[in-house]
Every structure is written in C-alpha cells, then in structure tokens.
Amino acid sequence: MTSRTVTLLDVARAAGVSKSTVSDALQGSGRVAAATRDRVRAVAEELGYRPNSAARRLRRSSTGAIGLHLPRTATRLDYYMNLAFGAVERAQEEGFDVMLLAPTGIAGGGDSRGPGDSAGPTSPASPTSPAGTPSPAGPPSGPIASRVDGLLVIDPEVDDSAVPGLLDAGVPVVTGERYLGPTAAPTGAVICDNAASLTALLDHVTERGARHPAVLAPAGTSAWATALRATADSWARERGVAVALRTVPFAATPGEAEETTLALLRTDPSVDAVICAPDGAAPGVLRAAATLGRPVGPGSLPTAAPHARTAPATYPRTPLLVASCVDGTATRSAEPPVTAVDLRPAAYGRACAELLCDILAGRTTPDTVRRHAWALETRAST
DSSP states (O other), X not given: OOTTTOOHHHHHHHHTSOHHHHHHHHHTOSSOOHHHHHHHHHHHHHHTOOOOHHHHHXXXXXXXXXXXXXXXXXXXXXXXXXXXXXXXXHHHHTTOEEEEBOOTTBGGGOOOSSOOOOOOTTOSXXXXXXXXXXXXXXXXSTTHHHHOSEEEEESOOTTBTTHHHHHTSSSOEEEESOOOSSSOOOSEEEEOOHXXXXXXXXXXXXXXXXXXXXXXXXXXXXXXXXXXHHHHHHHHHHHTOOOEEEEEOTTOOHHHHXXXXXXXXXXXXXXXXXXXXXXXXXXXXXHHHHHTTOOBSSTTOOOSOTTOOOOOXXXXXXXXXEXXXXXXXXXXSSSSOOEEEEOOHHHHHHHHHHXXXXXXXXXXXXTEEEEOOOEEEOOTTO
16 A cells, blocks of 8 residues: 555554544544554554545644744855755655744844854745745744644754743744753754764864864854864863864854964964864865965875874964864865765754654654764865
8 A cells, every 4th residue: 555545444454443543543642552552553654654634634723834943043054944945845745834933032143053144034944835935933922832733943042032932832842953941841852963073073183184173163052052162172181182262153154264263373373173163164264274375185294193292393384174063065165175074954854854743643752852963074175
C-alpha cells in the first residue's frame, strides 16, 4: 500500500484492534495500553499510514499552521534563509502552512549567525504557505495559540523578550538550539554540538601549523554564542595554546570583521590563524590580511608542535590561516575559498519542523531532544 491509500481501517485490521483504538493510539488520546499504542504505531509506520490532514484538523480544531520565530537579524542571511526553506518544506509534507512571527519586542538587537538588518514581518521566510504567500503574525501573545498548532523558535536568546511568551503560549514549542533562560522549557529541541565544531576548527588550524589562533566570537545570550565563547577559553586552557578571543556583534558585517582583524593583527602580529564566527563575515578577515600583506593559506607556516609558544620570527609576511564557524555562499566563493563548518541549515530546519510535527501527531513524546550533525569543510584558506 502507498501512504495515499492506507486508512485507519487498514491499520486497525493489521493491528487486530478497532478503528477507534487506532485513532486514539496515533493521537495519544483515550485509554490505550502502552503496548497496544506501540504496536499500532509500529503497524502504521510499516504500512506507510499518513493521517488525512483535513480530517485531523476538524477533529482537533487545528489551525493547520505552525509559527516560526527567527532572530531579528536573520534577514538576507544564507543560514536562516536556508533553514526557513527547510522548515517550510517539511511542514508542508505534513499538511501545515508556516506563519512567520514578526520579531517584535526583542531587546539588544537579537541573535544572528551573520550580518543583516532587523527582519521585517515577511523576511526571510517569505514562502510561508504552499502558495508562497507570507503569513506574518503580530506580537506573540495569548491569541497566537488560536492561530497555530505549534511553534518553532530558532536560536532563542535570553534577552529576547518575545521568547518567554512563546514558550508559554499554550501550544507545543520546539527550539532550534537550547534556550538558556529561566522561563518554561520548550516541548522539544534540536541541537548541534557547537563546542565540538569550534574545537574541530581550532584543532585543524593548529594541526596545519598555527601557534597562536584567534577567534572572532559573537556577543549575546544564545546557546550558540555562549558555547563558542566558552569553548575558545576552555580549548586554550586544555591545549596550553594562547587564543586571542575578540567579541564581535551578532550582526557583524564583513567591514566590521575586517576592522576587528586589522586591529588584532596590528596589536598582536604573532596571530597566525583567525576563526570568524558570523555567517558572511569571513571575507572581511581576508581583506584585512591582504591590507597587511599576510598571505592566506598554510604557505610556509612553521611546523613545530602547536604547544610551542614561540612566535614566528618575521612579520608581516607570515601566512595567515582563515576559517569560519558557519559555511555559506561567502565562504565558498571567497578567494581563496574559506574552510568552514557546514551546519546544514536546510536539513536543520527540516529536523526542527519534523520534531514539532512528530510531537503534534503523537509520534514522539514531549521533552524529546534530537541532535543535528555538522561537517567540517576544509578549503584553501587553511
């Protein structure tokens, strides 16, 4: 059978139970024994059963929509644009439209994995319905629960004043990354091991000969930013390697990254690797290197052990390694192409939407945390 032909009755017959028992087991309602519920769900999955979305909405008074809350600096960013498309695609497969929530009431400029202005009510996730029509919502408050069945909150910051209201909106909430604030925990979360990704970058540049790496880490209170700053510090202590840590805005532009890098290299020319956090900002590091006559790439970097703290003898011609914590068009098309962590944003958006849909359909339990894999893409810059 295909997913279009399998019905509740088909599942009931295969599982040896009544149609109403199948309905209750799949929705997580009624008084169904755990063993029976598990058997029904296993049979439904084996047969490829998919609930009729229109009938499901009538039974549950469903709105047929989920809300998506992004950082206010997300506009025009590779990372969040791809994430939003991935979430919309997966939600549509379950019969849901996606309503983009306007980022009102966000204190301190919000989180971002790259440069951008305040996101308007239709950016960046313009394709918020199957027809491609944006569906912006107003400020997140009580009525939001009457307009969506659940919420996706991506990279929530502690000082984003909208987040507590979203977590307490009365519908299931899945966050992309953990929420570090003191209010109610989300229903579920999809997380990346951001400490491991920065560790991989730092290990990589030291293996390529860097003795004194620098990290341009983001300010702010999201789990991503907090993990990067803490990891730069702990990695330096554990490896006995000096790391020059500089904090840049979440919305750091290539110009801001260039300015920070120029100041860093002029003050401390022994820095021989720069890892830039924000999406799209790494080309600014390359421009700074060119201005100071620092060739980018392994070149003739010393091959002594990373723990040897002796700085290279000559400046400014010592090669500089450059890497980024977020991959994207800017890193792939740079000259030279920049080594970066591919966070697979479209797949991440799909994973977040899939977890929310699974929770709404009763296919998984609340408090579920799933992990999302990243990959290190090494290129000519290191």
